[in-house]
Every structure is written in structure tokens, then in C-alpha cells.
Amino acid sequence: MHPLGPRLRRVVLVVVLALGLVVLDGCTDDAGDRPSASAGDDASEEATAHVVTRVTRVVGRLPDARRQAVRLRTQEIVEGYLRRAMAQDQQSWADLPGFTEGAQDLARRHRDVLTVAGVPGLEDVQPGRSAAYVAVLAPRGRVAGATANVDLVLRVTAEGVTQPWRVGGRLLLTNTPGGLKVFGFDLHRSGAGGGA
Amino acid sequence: MTSLRARARRVAALAVVLVLTALLVPNPSVRVPTIVLVRTDTVRGVDHDRDVLWFLALGSDARPGQSPLGTRADAIQMVGVNLRTGTGTVIGIPRDSWVAIPGHGSSRVNAALTYGGPDLMGRTVGDLVGVQPDYVLVTSFWGFRAMIRTIGGITVHSRLAFTDDNMVGSIDQGVNELTGSEALFFSRARHFLPRGDFDRSANQQETLRGILRQVRARQDEPGFMERSVSVAMQNLHTNLSPVELYRLAQALTVVDPTRFRGCVLNGSFGTIGGASIIFPDRAQARRLGDDARNDARLDRGCT
Numbered sequence: 001m002h003p004l005g006p007r008l009r010r011v012v013l014v015v016v017l018a019l020g021l022v023v024l025d026g027c028t029d030d031a032g033d034r035p036s037a038s039a040g041d042d043a044s045e046e047a048t049a050h051v052v053t054r055v056t057r058v059v060g061r062l063p064d065a066r067r068q069a070v071r072l073r074t075q076e077i078v079e080g081y082l083r084r085a086m087a088q089d090q091q092s093w094a095d096l097p098g099f100t101e102g103a104q105d106l107a108r109r110h111r112d113v114l115t116v117a118g119v120p121g122l123e124d125v126q127p128g129r130s131a132a133y134v135a136v137l138a139p140r141g142r143v144a145g146a147t148a149n150v151d152l153v154l155r156v157t158a159e160g161v162t163q164p165w166r167v168g169g170r171l172l173l174t175n176t177p178g179g180l181k182v183f184g185f186d187l188h189r190s191g192a193g194g195g196a
Numbered sequence: 197m198t199s200l201r202a203r204a205r206r207v208a209a210l211a212v213v214l215v216l217t218a219l220l221v222p223n224p225s226v227r228v229p230t231i232v233l234v235r236t237d238t239v240r241g242v243d244h245d246r247d248v249l250w251f252l253a254l255g256s257d258a259r260p261g262q263s264p265l266g267t268r269a270d271a272i273q274m275v276g277v278n279l280r281t282g283t284g285t286v287i288g289i290p291r292d293s294w295v296a297i298p299g300h301g302s303s304r305v306n307a308a309l310t311y312g313g314p315d316l317m318g319r320t321v322g323d324l325v326g327v328q329p330d331y332v333l334v335t336s337f338w339g340f341r342a343m344i345r346t347i348g349g350i351t352v353h354s355r356l357a358f359t360d361d362n363m364v365g366s367i368d369q370g371v372n373e374l375t376g377s378e379a380l381f382f383s384r385a386r387h388f389l390p391r392g393d394f395d396r397s398a399n400q401q402e403t404l405r406g407i408l409r410q411v412r413a414r415q416d417e418p419g420f421m422e423r424s425v426s427v428a429m430q431n432l433h434t435n436l437s438p439v440e441l442y443r444l445a446q447a448l449t450v451v452d453p454t455r456f457r458g459c460v461l462n463g464s465f466g467t468i469g470g471a472s473i474i475f476p477d478r479a480q481a482r483r484l485g486d487d488a489r490n491d492a493r494l495d496r497g498c499t
Contacts, residue, residue, distance in 0.1 A: 056418060056419075057418055057419035057422065059419065059422040059423050059426045060426065100243045101243070102243025102244070102245075103243040105243075106241035106242075106243060109241075110241075113237040113239050114239065133418060135418050135421075135422045136422065137421075137425055137426055137438070137442055139426065139429060139438050142438070144425075144437075144438035144439045144441075144442045145422070145425070145438075145439065145442035145443070145446070146422070147418070147419075147421055147422065149418050169238075169240075169416075170415075170416065172242065172446050174439055174442055174443055175439050183242060183243045183244075183446075184240075184241060184242030184243055184446055184447070185239070185240060185241065186238075186239075186240040186415075187238070187239055187240070188237065188238040188239075189237045189238075189239075190237075
């Protein structure tokens with residue numbers, strides 16, 4: 001004789017399904033399907049900080065190859081910033097590749113806003129969906145400047161709570177002897193750690 | 197059978213407890229709140245080689261077919277901006293001011309543009325105020341209209357209602373939303389203003405404030421700054437490269453219009469050789485320059 005009758009088996013099945021749903025519900029956070037990156041773990045952050053970047057407007061003329069170069073350079077700079085924004089250690093914020101010296105100084109002054117370092121009780125940081133849309137000024141086929149309108153999202157877990165951490169606004173870029181660089185920014189941070 | 201039913205009841209009760217526990221007790225490691233109080237912080241800054249910049253903004257009197265650099269300057273505004281603090285100062289020079297022009301004796305200040313172009317005009321105004329401009333920007337009537345049109349017009353606050361017998365247009369007291377042509381009228385008309393050139397110079401400063409307000413209001417629109425700088429490049433006569441002009445334009449948006457204070461240089465009316473001129477208050481010019489030179493701020497007001 002089977003130890004459980006058909007009615008009991010149905011009850012157990014319902015319970016197992018219900019528990020299964022509860023367990024699955026706990027995994028619906030955006031970060032669940034992404035590789036984890038502990039705060040300060042630079043190697044894994046580098047593998048995951050991705051920013052969809054598009055050149056959406058060109059004022060003037062810009063051949064396709066240069067347009068593509070602007071897109072790739074901007075993506076490289078923004079992803080570099082985002083990797084450092086995710087890191088907790090001071091060292092990762094020591095330099096910001098693709099920023100002019102002056103812009104790096106300005107950014108360092110606002111480290112509490114521009115990185116997750118100011119979030120109290122920080123436990124985990126996961127990249128979210130981030131994007132940069134670039135408008136370029138290119139008189140006579142040469143890039144004079146560009147604005148990257150960015151929407152950068154991280155999912156931050158601190159003190160047991162997971163919240164989005166978002167930086168949006170503009171990165172201002174211009175041509176320098178070292179190539180296209182950020183020389184200014186107008187950014188606003190919202191979500192986790194806001195209002196510091 | 198009885199023990200089996202009792203066992204089944206126990207299992208069912210346990211299952212209910214487990215489900216309720218799972219549903220009601222939050223997950224200790226990850227809890228996604230359904231309501232988040234969103235607070236924001238804004239940071240902005242522009243890297244420039246200097247914190248304080250001075251530039252001379254000139255509106256040329258050139259008519260179509262004439263070079264804006266070879267005619268007299270109708271609007272003369274010395275602008276200082278502090279990129280670190282977001283403050284700004286503008287000192288208006290009445291165009292009929294009788295001043296020393298290096299190498300040319302004394303004449304109306306606006307003649308310096310004719311005698312020696314933007315460089316001489318910059319030195320002349322710089323000597324008067326005691327602050328040499330880093331840049332000189334010259335525009336024409338049509339260039340001014342095009343730039344105002346590109347940014348979508350401006351809004352100005354006029355202290356007075358006025359018209360003019362030489363130009364078509366009218367301004368209401370209070371708030372006025374102006375097109376390019378209307379903004380040009382607001383900046384040029386002087387015949388029916390009680391203090392003539394002095395009031396006109398103050399209106400030109402309000403025009404600069406209106407431009408700043410409009411640019412700041414729209415600067416987040418994708419491509420707005422690039423379009424605006426492109427049109428400025430076509431309509432401003434300057435020795436700045438496109439890269440320098442782009443950086444300067446972006447830097448100027450750091451200035452808060454509510455902290456952009458203006459003074460018009462005082463003076464007394466007179467005549468020389470039958471021509472009416474203004475004898476500017478040179479002491480006031482130096483006081484204003486000394487006050488604002490290093491921080492683009494007028495701590496002592498306009499006196």
C-alpha cells in the first residue's frame with residue numbers, strides 16, 4: 001500500500017508548487033539573471049558594466065567611420081565611469097580615463113553622488129540597463145564637441161534592501177590632443193543613497 | 197485509516213504554516229520594496245583653464261553688405277563669469293561714451309571697432325574698466341536674430357513699456373516673449389526710453405539674461421547645444437576655434453541667471469564738435485572692474 005492516499009498526494013503537490021512559486025518569486029529581481037559583482041570586485045564589474053551607446057544626432061558632417069569612432073570612444077568612457085561608480089574602494093576612483101584632468105578633479109569632489117560609495121551598508125551592486133545617446137557637433141567633418149545624454153542604472157543592495165541607483169543627465173565631451181574626452185557634466189543621481 | 201487521515205491533516209496543516217510563513221515573512225537577504233522614496237542630487241561642473249572668464253560681447257551696427265567688424269559697435273557689454281561659483285557680472289558701456297582709444301586719441305568708444313577691429317575694441321574697453329577681456333565676440337543684427345531664432349526665442353522682463361519712432365516694434369512692461377526680430381528691437385530701441393542709451397544698455401543686459409535662461413531651460417534637449425553652437429559659429433565673429441567656442445558655450449551654462457548681475461556705466465551728456473556724447477564715469481568704471489575682476493561678482497553693487 002502507498003504510504004500517502006491520492007488526496008494527501010494532491011495536498012503535498014499543492015504545497016510543493018506553492019513553495020516553488022515563493023522560491024521563484026525571490027529570484028525575480030533584475031540582477032538574478034546577471035553575473036554577480038561584489039562591491040569593489042573590479043574584475044567582475046569590468047565584465048558586466050555595459051552601456052548601450054548610439055550616436056543619434058550629428059550637426060554638421062561626419063563620415064560613418066568617424067561616427068562609429070565617436071560611438072565607441074563614448075561607450076568606452078561611459079562604461080569606464082560606470083565601472084568606477086560601482087566600486088567601493090578609493091583606488092578605483094583615483095583616475096577616470098577619458099575625463100580631462102579638470103573634469104576628474106570635479107568628479108572627485110562629487111564622489112558621494114557619482115558613485116555607490118556613499119550608500120550606507122552597501123552589500124552588493126549589479127549593473128542594470130544603461131544607455132548613452134550622443135549628439136555631435138562636427139563642423140567641416142571634424143568633431144568639435146558632443147553631448148552624451150546618459151541613463152545609467154545599477155541595482156544596489158544595502159542593509160537588506162535592493163533599490164535602483166540611477167545617474168542621468170549629460171556628459172560634455174570635446175576633442176583634445178588625447179582624443180575625445182569628458183570636460184564637464186550635469187548629472188543627477190536618484191534612488192539608493194540619494195539626498196546625501 | 198483514521199491514523200492516515202490524522203497524518204494527512206498534520207501534513208496539510210504544516211504545509212499551510214509553511215506557505216503562510218513563506219508569504220508573510222520577508223526574505224532576509226533580498227527584499228525589493230514596492231515603494232521607494234526617491235531623492236535626487238545634482239552635480240554639475242565644466243573644466244576650463246580658468247575659473248573666471250571675461251569676454252566682450254559686441255553688437256555691430258553693420259547693415260547687410262557691410263562687414264560687422266568694420267563698422268561701429270551698437271551694443272557693448274563686458275561680461276565676466278565665474279565657472280566655479282556660477283555667478284556672473286555684466287558691465288554695460290553706453291556706445292556714445294567718450295574714451296581714449298589706444299593709438300587714436302579720444303573718440304566714441306564704439307569707433308574703436310572701426311579703427312582696429314575686435315582687438316582694439318577689447319583693449320579700449322579693457323583700459324576703461326581695468327579688466328582685459330579674454331575673448332571678444334561680435335555679432336550682426338541678422339546674426340543676432342538667427343541665434344535667438346535657433347534657441348526658440350527668449351523671455352525678458354522689461355521695466356518699461358516702449359515703442360520707437362525709428363523701428364517697428366513695441367514692448368510691454370513686465371514679461372515679454374520675444375522672437376529674434378523682437379529681441380533685436382528690445383536691444384536696440386532707445387528713442388522713447390527715459391535714459392536713452394543707459395536704459396538701452398540695461399535692456400541689452402536683460403537680453404543676455406533671457407538668452408541664458410532659455411539655453412539653460414533647453415540644454416538637456418538632445419542636440420540643442422550642438423545646434424545652437426553651430427549657428428553661433430556661423431554668426432559670431434571670433435578668433436575662437438570651434439572646439440574652444442563649444443567649450444565656452446557649455447561653460448557659460450553653468451552661470452545661474454538669477455546670479456547674473458548687471459550695471460550700466462554712468463555718465464553725463466555733453467557735446468564735442470557739435471556731436472552729442474557721454475562723458476563716462478571713469479572712477480565708477482574702475483570701481484566696478486576692481487570689484488569684479490577676480491570673482492565676476494559685484495559685492496558693492498553698481499556704485
